[in-house]
Amino acid sequence: MAASVHHSTSMARLDIDDHNPDIFTIICFNDSFQLALDLTTIATLLRVCKQARPLLSSKVPRFHTWCQNAGLCNPDGQLRFALTPSDQIALSLHCEDQATADRSWLEDRAEQGNASASYFLARILQVDQESENDDELEGSAERQHIFRLLEKAANTSHPMAQFHLAGCYRNGLGVDPDHTKAIQLYRSLADRGVAQAQVALGGCFENGKGVDQDYDTAIEWYSKAADQGSEDGRLHILHLEAVCVFHGFGTTRDLEKAAGTFEQLADEGHSDSQFWIGDCYCYGGGVSTDYTKAFEWFRKSADQGNSYGQCGIGTCFFWGYGVAKDQPKAIEWFRKSAGQDNRYGQDWLGECYWLGRGVPKNVGTAVFWYRKAAEQGFQDSIDSLKYLGREL
Structure with missing residues (x-):
């Protein structure tokens, strides 16, 4: 393996003299290429890439400027959704006019089968849909379009397109729910070391979606992600351990201890824990009943797109817990939850x-x-x- 990588790297360095240097950078930042290597080799290649990235100095910033003009960035200048370096580089090679938010160049590249463009356009449309608060659950043409874009990119082995395609199958977005298909995609990516997929697969085992509920297997997958430095994986482990303490699964039941852990993790932004501590305050599980706090935690969970948090808000509006009773409003939140x-x-x-x-x-x-x-x-x-x- 080491000899092969050394040989390949040496050849790539020789090719820089004869070919467009962007090619070497793109290859090294390609997700599939990185997934085929061990972490030490990746670290070495990334150091090489860091030195090579100035070769794209005029292109990547131009692409970032377009993203800002298109309203795709947060106030701190970061993209509103993750985009890998390989995708940023591949897209930057085709983004010419950064002074406009026009997407025609991106749509053209997606139409021509460019995987990065198809994936990026799908994610943009998802952001648009979220901001428009689209509550159409069945047969949405826009969601079907997003699904087709992700499917097109996924068919070229684009890892993150496969990951989000699995989410479409899992939640029935643009396609009929198919938990078996979602599990297949998550497992394929998880086996290749994609931390987000490992967390998602752990979540399927935790909630019994597409597989038999199995907390031990869930923790195994969360641990694989945590071992790669995934903070999400670490939080999920602590959360699931608290769930076991709450129910007394394999340990002594202790509602107060579990609620304390939920609240700590909720403060760290873990959406599942935000829902759980909201539920504790709603029904007095380990804490004194406090409908106002329950609603606040459900809201924070729902704001992260958590379907359980959305259902929790619906429950509060339905019964008037911590908020004025409003059953039509409850329906809106139940629809959001059911839509996932x-x-x-x-x-x-x-x-x-x-x-x-x-x-x-x-x-x-x-x-x-x-x-x-x-x-x-x-x-x-x-x-x-x-x-x-x-x-x-």
Whole structure:
């Protein structure tokens, strides 16, 4: 391996004299290329790339300027979503007019099959959709377009496109939910060492989505990510350990200890823990009941796109916990949650349509949402369908 890498690196250095030096930089920053190497080799190559990056000094900043003009950056100048160095370099070679937010150059490159352009355009459209607060859950043309762009990039083995494509399958965004397909994609990436996929796969085992629920396997995958320095992996381990303490799984049950850990992790920005501590305050689990705090934590979780946090906010609006009772508003949040294939949000929508709470009564729509949750094995929805079957 070492000899082969040394030989390849030597050849690449020789090629710099004869070919466009951008090629060497792109290859070294390519995600698939890096995933095929051990960490020590990657570190060495990245040091080489750091020296090579000035070769692109006029191109990458030009691309960053375009991103700023297109409204894709936070106030600190960083992109609103992660983009790997290899993608930034590949895109910068085709971004000519940085003074405009026009996307035609990007759409043209995506149409020609450029994986980086397809992935980047898909992520831009996702950001647009989030800012427009699109609540269309079924058959959204925009979501289908995003799915097709990710699929096109994923078919060229673009790792992050595969990762986000798995999320589409997992949450039913632009495609029917397919947890088996999502697991396949996550596992393939996780086995190749992609930390985000390892965390996502751990989450599937933690929540029993597409696989049998297995906390031990979840922690194994979280640990693999944490071993690579993933802060998200570390937080998930601590969170799941707190869940076990909360329920008494394999340890002594201690609600106060669990709630304390949830709140600590919530303060660090972990969205699952923000939902859990909100739930603790909502129902008095290890802390005194405080609906105002419950709503605040649910909101912080939901602001990160957490479907459980969104469902929690819906519950607060439905019952008037920590906020004025507003059942139509609750429906909006249940829809957001259900739109990410969350079985609790789907069950809530089923109940609201069945009873006519916040929406006109519609048994057919109630059955639709109950079935969505029942297909995930959610017992409450299964029981509701049986009851409705007897009533009808």
